[in-house]
Structure formats: C-alpha cells, structure tokens
Amino acid sequence: MTLSRVNENGLVLLGCGKMGSAMLQGWLAQGLNANSVTVIDPHPSQWVQGLVQQGLHLNEPLPTTPAICIIAVKPQMMGDALPALRALGNGTTVFLSIAAGTSIGAFADALGDQSPIIRAMPNTPAAVGQGITALIGNAHINDADMQMGEALLSAVGQTVRLASEDQMDAVTAVSGSGPAYVFHLIETLAAAGVAQGLPKDMALQLAKATVAGAGALAQAADEDPTQLRINVTSPNGTTAAALEVLMNETDGFPALLNRAVTAAADRSRELGKE
Ligand SMILES: NC(=O)C1=CN([C@@H]2O[C@H](COP(=O)(O)OP(=O)(O)OC[C@H]3O[C@@H](n4cnc5c(N)ncnc54)[C@H](O)[C@@H]3O)[C@@H](O)[C@H]2O)C=CC1
Numbered sequence: 001m002t003l004s005r006v007n008e009n010g011l012v013l014l015g016c017g018k019m020g021s022a023m024l025q026g027w028l029a030q031g032l033n034a035n036s037v038t039v040i041d042p043h044p045s046q047w048v049q050g051l052v053q054q055g056l057h058l059n060e061p062l063p064t065t066p067a068i069c070i071i072a073v074k075p076q077m078m079g080d081a082l083p084a085l086r087a088l089g090n091g092t093t094v095f096l097s098i099a100a101g102t103s104i105g106a107f108a109d110a111l112g113d114q115s116p117i118i119r120a121m122p123n124t125p126a127a128v129g130q131g132i133t134a135l136i137g138n139a140h141i142n143d144a145d146m147q148m149g150e151a152l153l154s155a156v157g158q159t160v161r162l163a164s165e166d167q168m169d170a171v172t173a174v175s176g177s178g179p180a181y182v183f184h185l186i187e188t189l190a191a192a193g194v195a196q197g198l199p200k201d202m203a204l205q206l207a208k209a210t211v212a213g214a215g216a217l218a219q220a221a222d223e224d225p226t227q228l229r230i231n232v233t234s235p236n237g238t239t240a241a242a243l244e245v246l247m248n249e250t251d252g253f254p255a256l257l258n259r260a261v262t263a264a265a266d267r268s269r270e271l272g273k274e
Pocket residue numbers: 014015016017018019020040041042043044072073074075077080081098099100121122123124176177
C-alpha cells in the first residue's frame with residue numbers, strides 16, 4: 001500500500017474515538033508518519049495524547065490543503081463539527097466520512113459543492129486489522145482519490161466498492177452494526193452454556209473460540225457457509241436438533257435477523273433525515 005500522497009500532504013482526522021483510533025492505529029502500523037496527522041477532538045484519549053511525542057498534531061490549526069480529511073464524529077455532532085472543516089472545502093482535499101446515515105449530499109451542502117467526498121462504512125474489527133469497509137465517492141472523486149481512500153481503509157481490513165449510495169443503509173445494517181449481533185451471539189451462547197451447567201468463564205471461552213473459529217473457517221474454506229453448516233450436522237444428531245429450533249420459519253434466526261437488519265437499515269435512513 002502506498003501512503004505517499006497522505007504522508008506528503010497530510011491527513012486530518014476529525015473525531016478520534018473508537019473508530020478514529022482503530023483506523024489511526026492501522027495507518028501508523030502501515031507507515032503513515034505521525035507528523036503528517038492532525039487530530040481534532042475535544043476529548044482526546046490518553047493514547048492519542050501520547051502520539052504527540054511522535055509528532056502528531058493534536059487540536060492544532062488545520063494544514064491548508066491536506067490530502068484527505070477523515071470525518072469520524074457521531075452523526076448527531078456533524079452540525080457542530082463540520083464548520084471547522086469549511087476552510088478545507090477548496091476542491092483539493094478529499095473528505096472521507098465514516099458516519100452512519102449522513103449522506104454525501106449533506107456533506108456537499110456543509111463543505112462546498114466542489115468538494116471530493118467519499119462515504120465509507122467500516123466496522124470495529126478494524127481495531128484488530130479485520131474490519132470490512134464499503135466505500136462510494138461522489139462525482140468529484142477521481143480514481144487516484146478512491147485508491148487513496150481504499151488504501152487507508154485496507155490498512156484495517158477488507159474493502160468493497162458500492163455501485164450506489166442507496167446501498168449504504170443495508171451495508172450499515174449488515175457489516176457496520178453486524179459485529180454487535182455477533183458479540184450478542186457470543187454472550188447468549190455462553191449464557192445458554194451456563195444454563196446447561198458450565199462454569200461462566202469456560203462457557204465464554206467456548207463461545208468466543210467457536211465464533212472466532214467458525215468465522216475463520218467461513219473466510220478460509222472453499223465451501224460456502226451452507227455446506228459448512230451441513231458438514232457440522234450429523235443426521236439425527238445434536239446439531240440437527242438445535243437447527244430445528246434456529247431455522248424455524250416464524251421465530252427462528254432468519255426471521256429474527258431479518259427484523260434486526262431491517263430495523264438497523266431503517267434507522268440509518270432516519271439518521272440521514274435528522
Ligand atoms: N462504532 C462503530 O461500530 C462504528 C461507527 N461508525 C461511525 O463512526 C463515527 C464515530 O463513531 P465512534 O468512533 O463509535 O464514536 P466515539 O464516540 O467513540 O468517537 C467520536 C469522537 O468524536 C469526538 N468529537 C465529538 N465532537 C467533536 C467535534 N465537534 N469535533 C471533533 N471531534 C469531536 C469525541 O470526543 C469522540 O472521541 C460515527 O459517525 C459512527 O456512525 C461507523 C462504523 C462503525
């Protein structure tokens with residue numbers, strides 16, 4: 001991955017909370033110089049404050065034309081946060097937002113119609129380099145801009161390009177929020193193990209390793225998840241007994257997850273209107 005354009009012209013990170021920190025950590029590990037980075041955050045973590053010693057600029061005046069400005073504040077904070085970036089809306093600096101809901105159009109209104117804008121949706125496994133981010137750019141984003149955005153996000157996991165911004169609500173509901181569904185699966189699988197008589201710590205260890213192992217196998221295997229499921233399921237065995245419950249048409253996993261994903265996508269659409 002080449003970060004030369006970013007190292008030469010600088011990167012501004014607006015909001016360095018959970019997602020901002022996860023991405024920054026990945027960029028620094030991939031060779032981004034700390035002194036090319038300006039972080040704007042009214043409540044910086046100890047970790048970010050520590051990076052000042054390595055040359056990172058924290059809450060300092062913005063560089064004039066950084067290569068890219070990453071927007072990683074909550075959607076509800078946009079109104080307060082974006083005016084600080086208006087000076088960068090000169091058509092040279094690429095803006096890349098990871099905020100749920102907020103549309104490219106809303107950023108163009110706030111930052112200027114000529115601004116090159118990428119909207120992206122990463123997820124928290126970025127903190128361990130195993131995220132996935134979907135991206136889409138506006139008409140002012142050229143190939144080199146998009147490659148720069150993808151290079152930055154691929155420092156923390158996989159990337160996919162969307163065909164249309166409309167798909168972003170579904171992406172947010174599947175992979176943006178998705179880690180929370182999986183963490184809840186771990187919690188509830190462990191609790192069910194405790195209910196079956198296992199010690200709590202052991203149940204949690206079993207549940208975490210099972211989800212991590214199944215995820216790794218699903219990524220690595222040639223077979224699709226359907227075949228991998230069939231491979232676990234002996235005729236008339238234990239898995240078949242469980243799947244009979246989980247695959248129930250009315251109150252099983254498919255109906256439940258469909259309702260959950262629909263609720264998340266609907267909320268993403270609402271956030272875009274707030
Ligand atoms: N947490 C997640 O799983 C994901 C979050 N996102 C999006 O990422 C964005 C950030 O989310 P998190 O990192 O989870 O939130 P967070 O609350 O951990 O971080 C937000 C940061 O913004 C800072 N901030 C608040 N007002 C500011 C201002 N006016 N100027 C500069 N910084 C300001 C806060 O001090 C905080 O450090 C949100 O828009 C969210 O929709 C996207 C994908 C996944």
